[in-house]
Amino acid sequence: MTTATDSPPGFSGRQRLILLLLLGSGFLFAADYSLLNVALPKVGSGVGLGLTGLPWIGAAYTLPAAGFMLMFGRLADLYGRRRLFLYGMILLAGASLLGGFATNPEMLLTARVLQGTSTSMALPAALSLITTTFAEGGLRDRALGLNGAILSGGFTAGALVGGILVSLLSWRAGFFVNVPFAIIILLVTPSLVTESKAPDRVRIDLPGAVTVTGGLLALVYAVVQKNIITAVVGVVLLAAFWVIEGRSSAPLAPVHVLRRPTVRWGNFAGLVTFSMETGMIFLMTLYLQDVLKFAPVITGLIFGVPGLAAVFAGPIAGRILGRFDGRKVITVALSLQALMILPLAFLGSDRLVLAVLIPALFLGFFVHVIVIVSYTVIGTSGLPNEEQGLATGLASLTQQVALTVGAPVMVSIAATQSSSLTGTHLAIGVNVAVILVSAAAIWFGLRPRTERTGPAAQTPGPAAKGNAEELAASLD
Incomplete structure (x- = not known):
């Protein structure tokens, strides 16, 4: 146990490399979230997307990023965290290329949807790889502390880097910049990170996956569009998800x-x-x-x-x-x-x-x-x-x-x-x-839950x- 007088052990060399890799991917996704925010008008004019359509550049990313997060997080447990992480990075690279070459609103918004989906795949997988690589206690706390700093720094850096890229190059650079980093991560990960998943193959809880994903998508859409009917649908689907999980033999x-x-x-x-x-x-x-x-x-x-x-x-x-x-x-x-x-x-x-x-x-x-x-x-x-x-x-x-x-x-x-x-x-x-x-x-x-009273409570x-x-x- 780590106490106020004990010093937690340091990271090993291999742990440092794994942490650098996973934190780097987290920074990439965090920056990607805010990278285009400073260039929305230029992005819209570049593909012929009108003023009223600009909010969908962000919403197309946010909807799948939130809606699929829980499902992919659980799939990483069952079928392999490293595998989901790598699939997410592949999808990010492909989506970024599609966005960089987009010539119409359909291509651009499709790229943003795919980027959001890649985030929902890779981000929880990377975070779970951190929590399974470092045992609970001092080392994990330090690793998650660095992760928090990287994520917050990524949001800030994304806006600043986005402004520079747009000013010096083009809004398309905001997409293309992801590709080389994603490729490097894809090349390094297999030799550095070992696979981890459930020991026994478990069947997927399809009803649970459908209801939770649909419910989350509906709720996020309701917030973006201020749509009460969609919000009600989202609440109903999430309530159904809770009931399904309580009765399922292999819940999501x-x-x-x-x-x-x-x-x-x-x-x-x-x-x-x-x-x-x-x-x-x-x-x-x-x-x-x-x-x-x-x-x-x-x-x-x-x-x-x-x-x-x-x-x-x-x-x-x-x-x-x-x-x-x-x-x-x-x-x-x-x-x-x-x-x-x-x-x-x-x-x-x-x-x-x-x-x-x-x-x-x-x-x-x-x-x-x-x-x-x-x-x-x-x-x-x-x-x-x-x-x-x-x-x-x-x-x-x-x-x-x-x-x-x-x-x-x-x-x-x-x-x-x-x-x-x-x-x-x-x-x-x-x-x-x-x-x-x-x-x-x-x-x-x-x-x-159990409150102690009397002298023992003073210890x-x-x-x-x-x-x-x-x-x-x-x-x-």
Whole structure:
């Protein structure tokens, strides 16, 4: 067990190479998500896609990325994590070539759908390869800390690199840049990463796969298009999925895993932190350009510089989780995220507010990454290797859904006010309230089920030492 006085063992040479490979693929997918955001008008004009069709460049990626995530995460457990990872990289390379050579909207949107599908295949497979390569405890916490830093850094770098590529070359370079990296990963992976899967071949739970995929696709589509009927269909399909999994002899997602407090509350924390942070960033992007009248390039730099906090936060988060109780870390970090966002609810129309905005963003991004690492550690702890693909699929699914719903919800709240500034203030206030209420709920949700009283309660137990594995065990 890693305690406050023990130093966790270091990574071996082979583990470092595996981590470099898997983190590199994670960075590639994270950057790919935001790479084209800065070039949407040019992409649209390049293939003849009108203004009303531009949102579908993002939606075509998000829908399959979220909808297929859970299914592919579980398939990685059953049929091979390395195999799904490699299939995802092959699909990414092919989709990127198709997008780079696109001459009409149909080719472009098909490429984005395939890119989103490749993400749903490779991302949970890569994350489960990390959690199965590194045993639960200090090394895994450090590896997941680095993973959190890479993912957050990838989102930031994607926007910056996208702007540079579009300015110097063309929007098509935003697609082509993926190809050489995908090929390198494909060449290196077979000799470095061993295959891992369920010892016995298990038949696929087709009804479960169909209902969960259809339900997730319907819900994400409902958010993108604000379609209530589709949302109802999504809820009905997910309810059917729950019933099917409870009765299936070989469920896609065993109900006992979905009922685990660590899985449930860990992913709830991920949903809150990603959706509220994404919503805040979108609101501040509009604020900087509509209220303070900054150019898009300056806006990107204002977010890019504080985004460097993610680079430092990931490794630190892994060490913090090795020393302190994961329940305390995640609730304190969420509360600090809310406190860093709170000053933004009082910003005015003077550019001097940058003296408040930039430090708040820097510190906010820092604790946001700590929450990301914490929810990933908690949500995947205490589970055997044969269920890690499911757990990491859930964690990746949470991220994709949250990235989709955050901005629309915050914008809808802001739109209830007569002016952009007052609308921003209201939405930021709601953002802070949601985070704080959620942090309290997570604190109580993750509490050990058997509370001790009397003198024995004064003796620090294993959970107080901060091991995520012991936290999970105390909750089962």
